[in-house]
Amino acid sequence: MKTALRDLTPAATEPSLCPHCARPVPPRMRGPFCCPGCETVHAILKGAGLTDYYRINARGGTRPGTVRSASASFAYLDDPRVRSLHEDGGAARFYLEGVHCAACVWLVEKLPRLAEGVAAVRLDLGTSIATVRLKQGGSYAEAAVQLQRLGYRPHAVRVSEENDCRERENRMLLMRLGIAAACAGNIMLLAVALYAGADGVMAREFRWVSFGLSLPVMLFSAVPFYRSSLSALRARELSIDIPVALGLLVSFSVSVANLLLGNDRIYFDSLTTLVFLLLSSRYLLRRVQRSALSASSLAHHLMPALAARLDHGSGGKTHQVSVEDLRAQDLVEVLPGECVPCDGEVVSGSSAVNSSLLTGESRSEPVSAGSAVFAGTMNLQGPLTVRVSVSGSESRVGRIFQSMEESLRSRAPLVAFSDRVSRGFIAATLALLPIVLVLGARSGGWEPALDRALALSLVMCPCAFALAAPLAFAVTLGRCARAGILVKGADALERLSRVRVAYFDKTGTLTQGQFSVLAWESALSEEETARVITALESRSRHPIGQALACFFERIAPGALPVVEGLKEVLGEGVSGTIGGKRYRLGASPAEARSPDPGAIESETRVSLWLDDTVIATVRLGDPLRDDALAMAESLRALDVSPAVLSGDSGPVVSHLARGLGICPSRVFAQASPERKKQVIDQAGKGALMVGDGANDSVSLASAYVSVAVQGGLEASIRAADVYLSRPGLDQLPRLIIAARETMKVVKRCFAVSLVYNAVAATAAVLGMITPLFAAILMPISAFAVIASAIAGTARLRRALRP
Amino acid sequence: MSVIFVLLPMALLLGAGFAAGFAWMAASGQFDDLETPAHRLLLEDSTGLEASEDLEETERNGT
Numbered sequence: 001m002k003t004a005l006r007d008l009t010p011a012a013t014e015p016s017l018c019p020h021c022a023r024p025v026p027p028r029m030r031g032p033f034c035c036p037g038c039e040t041v042h043a044i045l046k047g048a049g050l051t052d053y054y055r056i057n058a059r060g061g062t063r064p065g066t067v068r069s070a071s072a073s074f075a076y077l078d079d080p081r082v083r084s085l086h087e088d089g090g091a092a093r094f095y096l097e098g099v100h101c102a103a104c105v106w107l108v109e110k111l112p113r114l115a116e117g118v119a120a121v122r123l124d125l126g127t128s129i130a131t132v133r134l135k136q137g138g139s140y141a142e143a144a145v146q147l148q149r150l151g152y153r154p155h156a157v158r159v160s161e162e163n164d165c166r167e168r169e170n171r172m173l174l175m176r177l178g179i180a181a182a183c184a185g186n187i188m189l190l191a192v193a194l195y196a197g198a199d200g201v202m203a204r205e206f207r208w209v210s211f212g213l214s215l216p217v218m219l220f221s222a223v224p225f226y227r228s229s230l231s232a233l234r235a236r237e238l239s240i241d242i243p244v245a246l247g248l249l250v251s252f253s254v255s256v257a258n259l260l261l262g263n264d265r266i267y268f269d270s271l272t273t274l275v276f277l278l279l280s281s282r283y284l285l286r287r288v289q290r291s292a293l294s295a296s297s298l299a300h301h302l303m304p305a306l307a308a309r310l311d312h313g314s315g316g317k318t319h320q321v322s323v324e325d326l327r328a329q330d331l332v333e334v335l336p337g338e339c340v341p342c343d344g345e346v347v348s349g350s351s352a353v354n355s356s357l358l359t360g361e362s363r364s365e366p367v368s369a370g371s372a373v374f375a376g377t378m379n380l381q382g383p384l385t386v387r388v389s390v391s392g393s394e395s396r397v398g399r400i401f402q403s404m405e406e407s408l409r410s411r412a413p414l415v416a417f418s419d420r421v422s423r424g425f426i427a428a429t430l431a432l433l434p435i436v437l438v439l440g441a442r443s444g445g446w447e448p449a450l451d452r453a454l455a456l457s458l459v460m461c462p463c464a465f466a467l468a469a470p471l472a473f474a475v476t477l478g479r480c481a482r483a484g485i486l487v488k489g490a491d492a493l494e495r496l497s498r499v500r501v502a503y504f505d506k507t508g509t510l511t512q513g514q515f516s517v518l519a520w521e522s523a524l525s526e527e528e529t530a531r532v533i534t535a536l537e538s539r540s541r542h543p544i545g546q547a548l549a550c551f552f553e554r555i556a557p558g559a560l561p562v563v564e565g566l567k568e569v570l571g572e573g574v575s576g577t578i579g580g581k582r583y584r585l586g587a588s589p590a591e592a593r594s595p596d597p598g599a600i601e602s603e604t605r606v607s608l609w610l611d612d613t614v615i616a617t618v619r620l621g622d623p624l625r626d627d628a629l630a631m632a633e634s635l636r637a638l639d640v641s642p643a644v645l646s647g648d649s650g651p652v653v654s655h656l657a658r659g660l661g662i663c664p665s666r667v668f669a670q671a672s673p674e675r676k677k678q679v680i681d682q683a684g685k686g687a688l689m690v691g692d693g694a695n696d697s698v699s700l701a702s703a704y705v706s707v708a709v710q711g712g713l714e715a716s717i718r719a720a721d722v723y724l725s726r727p728g729l730d731q732l733p734r735l736i737i738a739a740r741e742t743m744k745v746v747k748r749c750f751a752v753s754l755v756y757n758a759v760a761a762t763a764a765v766l767g768m769i770t771p772l773f774a775a776i777l778m779p780i781s782a783f784a785v786i787a788s789a790i791a792g793t794a795r796l797r798r799a800l801r802p
Numbered sequence: 803m804s805v806i807f808v809l810l811p812m813a814l815l816l817g818a819g820f821a822a823g824f825a826w827m828a829a830s831g832q833f834d835d836l837e838t839p840a841h842r843l844l845l846e847d848s849t850g851l852e853a854s855e856d857l858e859e860t861e862r863n864g865t
Contacts, residue, residue, distance in 0.1 A: 102841035109842070125838040167834065174828040182821040186814070202806070209810065287836070 019054075041151055048113045053103055074148075075320060077140040077156060086156045091133040092140055094154040096147065099128040107150060115146040129157060156322070170286060173224070177279040180221035183213045184272035191269040207259055207266055214268040218252055222275050224282075238426045240466050244278065247271075247457040251771060254450060265447060267454070270775035274458065277779025281463070281786050307341035308333045310385065323375075326391040334384045339376060342391035346371045351381040381568070414494055414746060415469045422466040425757070429460040436765055452767045455774035459760035463778070464785035468749030472789040476742040479800040484726035485735055492721035495705040496739035498686055499640055501666070502732070503679070503699075505691035506646035506653060509709050510628050510660070510729075515547040515620040522608075522616035529616050530556035533608060535563050536574045536585050544606060545574065547620060548585075573606075584609040588617060624656065627729045632660045634733035640688070641666060645676050645699070673698045690732065691720075707732065734799040741796035749785045756781045 020038035033039040045053055077083065077092075086092040096108065104123070108130055111121045117138025123130045132143050140156070147154040190206045190213075198206060225245045232239035248271050255266040308318040310331040318333050323341045326332065331347065334340050340353070350368035355377040367373060373386055375395040392398055433453050440449025473490035480487050487493055504510050522529040530552040537549040538560060545568075563576040573586025588605040608616040632642045643666035646653045653669035668679055676699040680689055689696070689703035700706040700719040708720035709729070724731050760777060763769045769777070827833065 102844070105838055105841050123838060124835045125841060167831070170834070171828050171831060174833055175825045178824040178828060179821055182817055182824070186817055202803070205807070205810075209814070213814075 040149060044114065044149055045107075048110070050107065050110055050113070053107050074141040074144040077144055083140065086140070091131050093157040094130045094132060094144065094147065095157050096123070096128050096130050096152040096154055099123065099125065099152060104152070108147070108152060111143060111146060114150075115142045118143050118146075130154070173279065173283055173286065176221040176224070177276070177283055180217050180272060180276040180279055183217045183221075184269075184276040187213050187269045187272050194264070203264070204262075207264075210266065210268040211256070211259055214252070214255075214272050217272045217275050218248070221279065222248055225275075225278075238423045240422060240426065240461060240463055243426055243429050243457050243461045244274070244463075247454060247461075248275070250457075251454050254454075265451075267771050267775075270458075270772040273772075274775040274779060277776070277783060278463070281467070281779065281782050284783075284786060284790070307391075308335075324392050326388050328388055328390065330388045332386050332388060334379045334386055336379055336381055336383065338379055340373045340379060340384075340386060341375060342386065342388045343374050343395040344372070344386045344388045344390075346373055347385045347387050349382055349384040351379055351384050354378045354380055413491060414743075415473065415490060418465060418469040418750070422462040425460060425462040425465070429457060432460075432765075433457055440767070448767060451771055452764060454771040455764040455769050456761060458771065458774040458778045459764050459769070460757060461778055462753070462757065463782040464753035465750065465757070467782070468753060468785050468789045469746045471786060472742055472745045472749065472792070475790055475792060476738055476796065476800070479797075480735070480738065483731070483734075483800050484724065485731055485800075486723040486725055487735075488721045488723075492705060493739045493742060495721070496688070496736055497743045499688040499705060499736055500686035501641050501643055501683055502635055502688040502690060503643045503645045503683070503703070505676075505689075505696050505699075506644060506648055506656065507622060508692045509690055510644070510656065511622045511624050515544050516623060517547065517551040518619045518621040518623075520616065520618040524615055527556045529608070531561055532578055532583055533585060533616075533618075535560045535578060536566070536576055536583060539566070540568060540574060544620060548606065548618065582611055588614075624659065625729055629660055631729040631732055632662065634730070635736075636661075638733055638736055640733075640736060644668065645671055645679060645689075645691075647671055647673075647676075677702050689720075707735070737799040738796055741793045741799065745789055745792050745796070749789050752788070753781065753785050 016032065018033050018038050020033060020042045033042065045051055077086070083092075096104075099105075099108070102125070105125055108123045109121050111132070112118045115138075117135050119133045119135045119138070121130055121132050121143075130147075132140065134140065134143070144154045144156075187210045190210050194203060194206055222245075225241045225248065228239055228241040229245040232242060251267040251271050255268055255271075258265045306320050307323050307326055309321045309326065310333055311317050311319050326342055332341060332344075336351065346367050346369055348369055350366070352366050353373060355365070355374060367384070373384070374397065375391065376397040433456065436456055437449050437453045440452050470490070473493060476493060477487055477490065487496075520529075524532075534549055534552045534556065537545040538553075540546055540549060561578045563578055566574065566576040568574045573584060575582070575584040577583070585606065585608050588607040606618045606620065607614045608618075635642050642660065642662050644653055644657045644660075644662055645668045648669060650669040654664065654667055657664070657667040668675070671679065673696075676696065680687055680699045680703045683704075685704050687704045689699050689706040690709060691700055691706070692709065696719075698719075700708060705722075706720040707722040707724065709724050722735065760769070760774070760781075764774060
């Protein structure tokens with residue numbers, strides 16, 4: 001056997017870029033495109049005269065996914081029964097995957113040129129929801145197919161009560177805000193004349209007009225304050241709206257009484273301005289929350305939206321239905337390459353499934369009749385028929401999303417603290433008011449005393465203080481989510497800001513966790529070996545097979561030889577006949593493994609057999625991630641020391657740690673899960689564990705704060721505080737910066753609002769500020785604090801730029 | 803100065819008209835999405851006529 005160890009430096013020629021998605025074109029492709037999908041989209045755009053897309057979108061287009069019998073899979077959208085679920089006022093809404101920039105808006109809204117029956121499309125960039133309006137007799141299926149062909153996978157959004165309700169509330173709030181603004185502005189104009197010294201008939205007239213203008217504010221705009229105070233009182237709690245509502249009602253009654261008595265002490269200007277400014281800050285808050293993470297949008301990305309239901313008594317004919325329409329005991333067909341749409345039991349067929357979404361285990365497991373399968377797992381080999389037990393939000397993966405949504409609402413200790421302080425403030429204000437009133441009345445009469453009490457009730461409202469912390473956290477969580485970092489809740493963010501040591505698992509965290517070819521030797525010519533291996537593995541879904549195909553197709557690009565009788569046996573490998581010669585590719589037999597001194601323990605050897613002789617051997621291993629070194633550097637710059645915690649043997653781990661500049665005292669090799677937990681426990685507060693959600697769940701769960709970089713969603717979300725949904729270790733230092741900056745923002749807001757409250761309250765008690773001044777000062781301070789919480793710091797914004 | 807008794811109601815009426823207009827716009831959802839239109843404005847291409855027709859139609863239908 002001729003052996004020649006070949007050096008594996010990547011080909012020197014720079015690959016050309018795909019004209020559609022601007023990604024490198026693999027040499028296997030003939031022509032300029034990187035994949036048939038891009039070629040199709042390019043042709044569609046060119047045919048419809050939409051090549052302006054490339055001018056607008058410098059970064060490259062959205063890469064289309066695999067389109068599988070597209071027209072059939074959306075036909076259900078035009079079923080009258082299904083249609084009634086999604087259609088509202090002649091339009092249906094679709095959540096689109098892959099929307100990211102202004103060019104997407106441009107392209108999606110050009111849909112009427114591609115789909116005959118579509119009248120108009122509007123895309124909301126903030127929520128990725130497109131509203132599709134049809135012409136008479138148009139078809140949603142057609143629209144959906146075209147969207148899919150453009151690379152935006154559509155999911156029909158059901159008309160839901162909750163969403164409608166939220167939308168109505170937002171619009172109502174804006175209306176209240178507008179009315180309050182108009183009235184307050186006009187009252188201000190009249191008030192200026194009154195303060196300037198208007199008297200006689202004119203002054204009386206102006207006072208009555210101000211009264212008239214304040215009515216819409218009191219009766220319409222201020223309603224939310226009354227409502228929330230009432231419900232808080234009913235629940236025997238203190239809410240920040242109580243002093244506001246109290247102040248409004250008292251000042252309004254006093255003003256009306258004075259108006260009737262002909263006095264000039266009226267506060268219509270103060271109270272309308274107060275309502276306007278408070279409503280503005282609430283509206284701002286809602287706007288921010290709208291774009292924060294919603295777990296449902298995550299579910300859209302990861303769960304199948306459709307299922308092929310087998311019709312009763314139709315002889316195996318299937319019908320595409322929405323996953324939500326599946327009932328228990330329904331039978332669904334799952335083809336290879338598809339996601340299982342529901343939890344259930346396999347009735348017929350045998351195959352292998354990959355449940356890495358749930359468990360993080362990348363090895364596939366065989367299933368046959370009687371096996372349980374879960375929504376979100378991928379069917380790899382043969383068609384399966386599955387009997388539904390539960391689907392949608394009831395399924396295992398659906399419940400994970402729900403629990404995640406709940407933990408997102410959990411409050412950080414800092415937020416709980418700010419709540420306690422605000423309640424103390426309100427109680428103090430309510431207790432102080434009568435004292436100020438009585439003492440003031442004794443010394444200088446009722447009227448100035450009332451002024452002081454009103455001013456105090458307004459300036460003491462801890463609006464800014466109460467809103468700052470939750471808002472700052474919500475903004476950062478939303479920014480993280482948009483950057484692909486799922487943080488479990490505000491408290492995780494708070495703990496992340498205190499991290500001092502970061503422990504890394506090796507496999508899959510610092511290394512790629514994926515096989516790639518390290519070296520190979522063959523008795524055949526380079527090109528022939530590559531052709532044979534690529535042909536055998538080109539359809540493989542096995543991680544090793546895919547690594548082989550990916551590697552060897554670069555060596556021998558071009559048409560592949562035809563394989564006859566291709567067979568993939570799980571655990572054994574693939575075999576097939578090429579040009580009359582029978583080849584088999586599989587794991588090297590144990591005796592063939594020589595104790596190579598340079599070999600890394602975790603490496604795997606694969607052999608190619610011609611009939612019964614080994615003709616080639618390939619060594620695969622798991623190389624270090626490209627950005628691991630840069631990440632270690634940036635962590636050190638942040639005063640966080642990196643450490644390695646691995647189950648692998650000493651030499652391998654210390655070699656890797658040396659490469660990353662990690663101090664030997666922080667390297668723990670040959671660590672069992674128990675040992676890992678022990679190390680983490682000893683590290684105590686300030687220890688960050690970074691690992692794989694599946695294999696390191698024990699140490700992740702016991703760490704002060706933890707980040708899962710890969711592995712299944714279920715295990716990761718359950719064990720870790722943070723899940724990085726995109727590859728790239730550089731996110732870690734950025735996340736720590738963001739957490740620290742968020743804490744800074746919160747503290748900044750606390751300091752500003754406390755100083756303001758102390759100064760203003762003293763001034764109010766001493767009678768140094770009028771109620772009007774208080775009414776302007778209070779919302780302006782709240783506004784300033786809220787604006788600063790939303791803006792964050794420049795460093796925070798930079799760290800989380802998507 | 804007595805002209806103010808004519809001007810004031812007129813000014814108030816005008817103001818009320820604008821306030822009502824704003825309330826109607828808010829109710830019809832024109833302020834629901836404040837982000838996308840900013841991008842959309844910059845993206846009109848050579849065949850802008852057709853695109854703006856699409857948009858107007860959508861607006862009329864109150865999306």
